[in-house]
Amino acid sequence: MDFFRQVMVVAVKDLRAELRTKEAINGSLAFALVILLLFAFAFDPTGDTTREISGGLLWIVFAFAGTLILNRSFARELPNDCLDALIAAPISGAALFLGKAIANYVLLLAVELVSLPVFGIFYNVRWSQQFPELMLVLLLGTWALTVLGTMTSALTVNIRLREVMLPMLTYPVLVPALMGAMQLTMTLIAGAPINAENVMWLKMLVGFDLIYTAVSLVLVETVLVG
Amino acid sequence: MNAVAVDGVWKFYGDYPALRDIRLEAAPRACLALIGRNGAGKTTLLRILAGFSRPGRGEVRICGTAPRDTATRRRVGFIGHGISVYDELSAIENLTLFGRLYGLKDPKKAASEWLERTGLERVAGGLVREFSRGMRQRLAVARAFLHAPSVLLLDEPFTALDDRAIAVLQRLLREALAEGKTIVMSTHQLREALELATHVALLNRGSVAFSGERTAEMAADPGFLYARYGEG
Numbered sequence: 001m002d003f004f005r006q007v008m009v010v011a012v013k014d015l016r017a018e019l020r021t022k023e024a025i026n027g028s029l030a031f032a033l034v035i036l037l038l039f040a041f042a043f044d045p046t047g048d049t050t051r052e053i054s055g056g057l058l059w060i061v062f063a064f065a066g067t068l069i070l071n072r073s074f075a076r077e078l079p080n081d082c083l084d085a086l087i088a089a090p091i092s093g094a095a096l097f098l099g100k101a102i103a104n105y106v107l108l109l110a111v112e113l114v115s116l117p118v119f120g121i122f123y124n125v126r127w128s129q130q131f132p133e134l135m136l137v138l139l140l141g142t143w144a145l146t147v148l149g150t151m152t153s154a155l156t157v158n159i160r161l162r163e164v165m166l167p168m169l170t171y172p173v174l175v176p177a178l179m180g181a182m183q184l185t186m187t188l189i190a191g192a193p194i195n196a197e198n199v200m201w202l203k204m205l206v207g208f209d210l211i212y213t214a215v216s217l218v219l220v221e222t223v224l225v226g
Numbered sequence: 227m228n229a230v231a232v233d234g235v236w237k238f239y240g241d242y243p244a245l246r247d248i249r250l251e252a253a254p255r256a257c258l259a260l261i262g263r264n265g266a267g268k269t270t271l272l273r274i275l276a277g278f279s280r281p282g283r284g285e286v287r288i289c290g291t292a293p294r295d296t297a298t299r300r301r302v303g304f305i306g307h308g309i310s311v312y313d314e315l316s317a318i319e320n321l322t323l324f325g326r327l328y329g330l331k332d333p334k335k336a337a338s339e340w341l342e343r344t345g346l347e348r349v350a351g352g353l354v355r356e357f358s359r360g361m362r363q364r365l366a367v368a369r370a371f372l373h374a375p376s377v378l379l380l381d382e383p384f385t386a387l388d389d390r391a392i393a394v395l396q397r398l399l400r401e402a403l404a405e406g407k408t409i410v411m412s413t414h415q416l417r418e419a420l421e422l423a424t425h426v427a428l429l430n431r432g433s434v435a436f437s438g439e440r441t442a443e444m445a446a447d448p449g450f451l452y453a454r455y456g457e458g
Binding site for chain 1: 310
């Protein structure tokens, strides 16, 4: 019980700090909207090809915009040496990691939910026709990005080039989850159901989330303290 | 049982030994002042005691347990070079946050009490980013004392403090010693530190050059130890 209370204390602290400064969420949201707009100029929104690749474009935008939030996750602890105080506190590294991951997840989902209607307008797609299924893919794909990005944020927190290192370390490992999320999103936006042919991608997303969450919870103490 | 026991600790940064076979002890009610020039290894040793990094060799015990044990961390209060409080949160939010992380029964009450003890009760709801440097330092002191630790680890606690904050900290440290707590502090401000210290350890290039009780001679002439045992 103590573990989940500590997780929530860390998550609420991160969300409160972010909502006061709006440093990460403003940057991430602006970036997502600008990229969606630029891609809309680059491709013909009425073309069939554009609609076919729009799911992929959407996840590229989410992944790029997401790193702006994930980069701040542990970096926000650097001013005043706040990370020392968190490491010194009698909470496990896993509770600290999960609290931060939940805060990041909420912020990433907020950016994505604002971006979705904009995406629908710019790319002329009916994204809401299979809303529950799309939400499931969004929740699973976003958790994959969050858990991997939060771990990389912890790993790179003391590196001078962490803004560069985080995407360089996150994206290659994220490829299987991104592929699954892209395939499923393209299918759902096209109006097709999740069936026996593409359910494999859904299973892979779930597997990816479970494996990387477990690995991160086990390794984060070593990453933070050595 | 010693409150702090350091037994044959080495710490390497690459091939460079920042700490070499450190052996120190501090009993309850002892105040151990770690002195030495920049780069002597004081901060490295304190960070190992606080559990922020692990020694390359040797063993550290705080009240008989390892620094990273959850029970140990409940017993330790740490003040480092940074104030370790959040600029975006108010003073009361900061202390309540740490009260919750330390599992205090009534974090808000404890936070209010410590704001009062450090003279910050009038700015309890103010954001830390609007505080003066002295106020921020007093808040850092309140954070370190909030959970009633039995061992206090202080890294340069008097540096950059205003007169009022120095007086607050010295009063709190005297009270802590009277209550049977143990203090280990690194410092360059020898006069303030030697007023409080019961024991002194001089570090020289990662080794203990001197360790023993603080004498009247040291208190009268803070430069005495450096002159006698070298400085590295």
